[in-house]
Structure formats: structure tokens, C-alpha cells
Amino acid sequence: MHLAPAAAVSQERSTQRLHLLPTEIISRISRYTGLQHDATTGKVQYCDKVQYCDKDLHALRLTCRDVYAKTSHDAAIRYGPDLELLYIEASYRGFCALLHMTQIREFRRCIRTLVIYTRDFEPEAAAAAVIPSWIQTVTLESRKEESEMFVESSEAVHMLTACFNNLKHCNDDDDDDDDAATATALEAIEFHHSELYGLAPAALVASKFPRRIAVFPIEPGHLGKPTFRGLASSPAAYAPYVKGVYIAAPILPGYQDGRSKVTGEKEEEEEEEEKVSARKNARDTTKWEYHVQGYRPHHDTLSRFLGAYNQVEILAVQGCEKRPRLKLCNGCEAVFTQHVFSTHWPQLSSVEFKLVYVSGSRLVRFVKNHADTLDKFTCTLAALTDGSWRSVAQGLSKVPGLQLVHLFELRQRRKAWLAVAAPRPCPETMGWCMSHEVRGAANVQRYLKAFMQYFCTGACSRTRRVRYHEVTMYRFPGVVHGPWQLASELRIQRYVEEG
Numbered sequence: 001m002h003l004a005p006a007a008a009v010s011q012e013r014s015t016q017r018l019h020l021l022p023t024e025i026i027s028r029i030s031r032y033t034g035l036q037h038d039a040t041t042g043k044v045q046y047c048d049k050v051q052y053c054d055k056d057l058h059a060l061r062l063t064c065r066d067v068y069a070k071t072s073h074d075a076a077i078r079y080g081p082d083l084e085l086l087y088i089e090a091s092y093r094g095f096c097a098l099l100h101m102t103q104i105r106e107f108r109r110c111i112r113t114l115v116i117y118t119r120d121f122e123p124e125a126a127a128a129a130v131i132p133s134w135i136q137t138v139t140l141e142s143r144k145e146e147s148e149m150f151v152e153s154s155e156a157v158h159m160l161t162a163c164f165n166n167l168k169h170c171n172d173d174d175d176d177d178d179d180a181a182t183a184t185a186l187e188a189i190e191f192h193h194s195e196l197y198g199l200a201p202a203a204l205v206a207s208k209f210p211r212r213i214a215v216f217p218i219e220p221g222h223l224g225k226p227t228f229r230g231l232a233s234s235p236a237a238y239a240p241y242v243k244g245v246y247i248a249a250p251i252l253p254g255y256q257d258g259r260s261k262v263t264g265e266k267e268e269e270e271e272e273e274e275k276v277s278a279r280k281n282a283r284d285t286t287k288w289e290y291h292v293q294g295y296r297p298h299h300d301t302l303s304r305f306l307g308a309y310n311q312v313e314i315l316a317v318q319g320c321e322k323r324p325r326l327k328l329c330n331g332c333e334a335v336f337t338q339h340v341f342s343t344h345w346p347q348l349s350s351v352e353f354k355l356v357y358v359s360g361s362r363l364v365r366f367v368k369n370h371a372d373t374l375d376k377f378t379c380t381l382a383a384l385t386d387g388s389w390r391s392v393a394q395g396l397s398k399v400p401g402l403q404l405v406h407l408f409e410l411r412q413r414r415k416a417w418l419a420v421a422a423p424r425p426c427p428e429t430m431g432w433c434m435s436h437e438v439r440g441a442a443n444v445q446r447y448l449k450a451f452m453q454y455f456c457t458g459a460c461s462r463t464r465r466v467r468y469h470e471v472t473m474y475r476f477p478g479v480v481h482g483p484w485q486l487a488s489e490l491r492i493q494r495y496v497e498e499g
Contacts, residue, residue: 019066030074076106080488102166164207212243235308244314319356350376360387418456450476
């Protein structure tokens with residue numbers, strides 16, 4: 001009967017004394033709080049990653065205000081993977097959380113990419129089985145309307161401006177800390193819905209953000225909509241804050257598939273039936289500008305938009321298919337040739353092509369035209385309608401400042417045979433094993449040289465109709481591939497080792 005009060009008093013006294021300990025001792029305690037061990041090996045690493053359960057650390061930080069302040073550094077390291085790529089919902093609660101995080105110095109200097117999105121109000125599976133459909137519809141419409149009203153309100157602009165004011169000088173915080181060399185500064189703020197294209201520029205202008213930071217995904221056919229009114233109608237006011245543009249292609253439902261490769265004739269027939277069925281069901285193809293064979297879009301608004309924002313540093317083009325089926329996609333061809341290729345990008349440093357049909361000869365010329373500024377090149381799940389990926393690699397090898405190359409699952413029309421025997425130290429690997437980047441100027445040049453020397457293609461994507469050959473990927477000796485972990489995950493490993 002008397003043990004429980006005594007234990008409570010003892011715990012209370014321990015808590016009262018805890019905040020008197022030096023920060024170094026509290027940090028040492030935090031390093032081992034919630035540290036997970038592999039059940040089979042007993043080590044702190046599982047699959048080459050350190051595992052933490054942050055529930056205990058969270059409880060420790062809530063004991064008192066002094067302990068909360070003294071563990072901010074440890075919390076920033078432990079929460080690093082979530083902070084490095086931070087997703088925030090465009091809502092009152094989301095902006096309150098962002099404002100709180102950006103007010104903590106250790107937290108805001110860990111944020112590398114901030115992604116602001118709007119919630120997709122869809123009925124949950126469990127709720128759909130219980131709640132009548134008409135109640136679901138009314139509830140979801142009400143929540144969606146509430147979200148849209150907040151995004152368009154002055155309160156949202158005020159809160160987001162306050163967050164940007166905290167973030168805009170985060171690069172100046174890294175001068176006196178021993179982790180300054182590994183600290184990550186804010187590189188980009190991405191806005192993942194056109195509803196935010198009025199809120200985002202207004203907050204950036206109000207905060208007077210000192211550099212280009214915003215990245216906007218756009219669909220060419222939607223630039224005339226009211227949600228793009230700020231970006232499209234006032235480029236002079238917003239261009240100084242726009243760092244990158246992602247050009248996305250709308251996908252025809254049922255037309256793009258992410259399943260395994262189609263190799264057999266029976267599977268090809270089923271695929272053709274699905275494709276024909278999808279085209280028949282999509283009577284509004286021209287309206288929504290899906291990329292299908294024979295479709296030739298005319299994006300006058302896209303030409304004006306890219307011309308107004310040609311000072312961006314980041315450019316990404318996303319096409320329509322994971323695995324090519326067409327000899328030429330007129331939609332991808334129009335976006336790249338008529339708009340991206342024909343526009344001059346004087347400050348372009350990073351370019352990415354994904355799920356896209358692209359002309360090899362034009363891609364080589366595009367790389368050559370921007371060789372003076374380009375330092376990052378990414379191409380994944382891409383198909384060349386002409387030319388060879390060897391020519392693209394040769395063009396990339398002539399870019400003097402190239403610091404990062406990321407090539408993954410590449411295809412081309414022409415078959416390429418291995419000219420020399422592949423050396424034994426570099427065994428052939430599956431494409432998914434080679435999806436991490438190659439970093440560093442000298443390392444990139446070694447990779448591109450080996451890529452050209454041992455260039456060849458493997459299995460064909462289909463047995464008839466249009467054939468695309470997949471480029472065989474190797475792990476070359478002397479080439480160091482980038483680690484799978486984020487920078488924050490590597491920081492956690494050092495954090496544990498130092499403990």
C-alpha cells in the first residue's frame with residue numbers, strides 16, 4: 001500500500017534532478033534510449049541501418065522544459081530522416097507543426113527538402129463498409145471544402161510566411177557546430193498540388209526569400225486553369241523564387257501499367273486488348289491530353305510559361321509509360337522537342353527524365369548545349385526512340401562540372417553487342433541493384449568511361465511489334481556508388497558510434 005507513493009516520490013525526485021545534469025551526460029543517455037538490437041546478431045544495426053524506437057526519447061523530452069532544450073540536438077539527429085525530407089499537409093495543424101519545427105534551430109537546419117501537399121479526401125476501406133455512401137460524400141465534401149477555404153485564406157499565407165522567415169536564413173546557422181560539415185541546408189520547397197500555386201508565391205514574396213527555392217510540378221494542359229493564375233499571369237513577380245519545374249504527363253487510366261515485363265504472345269494479346277479497351281473508355285482523351293499514339297498536343301501556354309521561367313536550376317520531365325509500347329510517343333515528343341529542347345536554360349544545373357520516350361540525338365544536343373552549367377543528370381525508366389545510350393554517356397563525359405549521374409532501366413531501339421569481354425571483377429547485376437547514384441567528378445568520369453567501354457543491351461522488351469532493348473548494367477571496378485542511406489541516416493550511425 002505504501003510502495004506506490006514511495007516509488008512515485010522517488011521518480012519525481014529523479015526527474016527533478018535530471019535537468020541539473022550537464023548537456024553532455026543527458027546526450028549520452030539519449031544515445032542509448034530506445035536503441036534497437038538485432039535479435040540474431042545482437043548488433044545495433046539491422047540491414048546496415050541503425051534502428052531506434054523514439055517513443056522513450058519522446059517521453060524523456062517531455063519530463064521538463066530544461067531536458068527538452070538539452071535534448072534538441074539528439075532529437076534532431078534521431079528525427080533526421082523524417083526532417084531531411086519533410087512532408088507537411090497544407091492545413092492549420094500542418095502549418096502549426098511546421099512553425100514549431102522551424103523555430104528550433106537544430107530541427108530547421110536538418111530540413112533539406114520541404115514538401116507541402118494537400119490531402120486527398122478519399123473514404124477509408126474500414127469506414128466505407130459501415131458508413132452509408134451519402135454520408136461519406138457529404139462528410140468528405142465538407143472536409144475538402146474546409147481544406148480549400150484554409151488554403152485560400154490570409155491566415156494560411158501569414159503562417160506559411162512565418163515558417164519561411166525561419167527557414168530562409170538556415171544556411172547561416174552552421175558556423176560554430178562540430179557537425180557543420182554534415183549539416184544539411186534547405187535546398188528546395190516542393191508544392192504538390194495546383195491549389196497551392198496561389199498560396200506558395202504569396203508567402204514567398206511576403207517573406208522576401210533571398211534565393212530561388214520553390215519547385216512546382218505542372219501539367220501542360222492545366223496551365224490555363226484558375227489555380228495557375230499567379231504563376232502564369234505574373235511571372236516577373238514570382239520568377240526570382242522559382243528554382244525548378246517538373247513537367248508531368250497526365251496518365252490515361254488503364255493505359256500505363258507497372259507490372260512485370262510482357263514477353264509471351266498470349267500476354268501481348270491480353271495487353272493489346274487492355275490497351276484498346278482503355279482507349280475506348282477514355283472518350284475525353286483530347287480533353288485531358290493523355291499520351292497515346294497519334295495524339296499531337298499544342299501547348300501554347302507551356303511555351304510562354306517555360307519562356308518566363310527559363311532561369312530555373314532544376315528541370316524534370318516525366319513521360320507516360322514505365323515500359324515502352326510505341327515507336328514514337330507524340331505527347332512526349334511534343335513536350336521535349338517543342339518546349340524543353342527549344343528553350344534556352346542559362347542556369348540549368350540539374351535535369352531529370354523519367355518514364356519518357358525521348359530522341360537520343362536531341363538528348364545529346366541538349367546535354368551539349370548545357371554542358372557549362374550542368375552538374376546533375378538523372379535518367380530512369382527512359383526509352384530512346386533513336387540513337388544509343390552510349391552516345392548519351394559520351395556526351396555526358398564531356399560535361400566538365402558533372403557531379404552526379406543516376407542511370408536506371410534504360411532502353412533503346414537498337415541492339416548493341418558487347419565489344420569486349422566483361423571483366424570478372426564486375427559481375428552483371430539486375431537494374432534494381434544499380435539504382436543509386438554515382439557522385440563526385442572523378443568517380444562520374446570513371447563510371448561513364450566504363451559504361452561506354454562495356455556498353456551492351458540485354459533482353460528485348462517484347463517478341464513482336466515495336467522492340468526496345470534494355471541496357472545491361474554493371475558494377476564497374478573502381479567506381480564508388482552512392483550509399484542507399486540518406487545523409488541523416490549516416491549521421492545516426494556516427495551518432496551511435498561516438499556514444
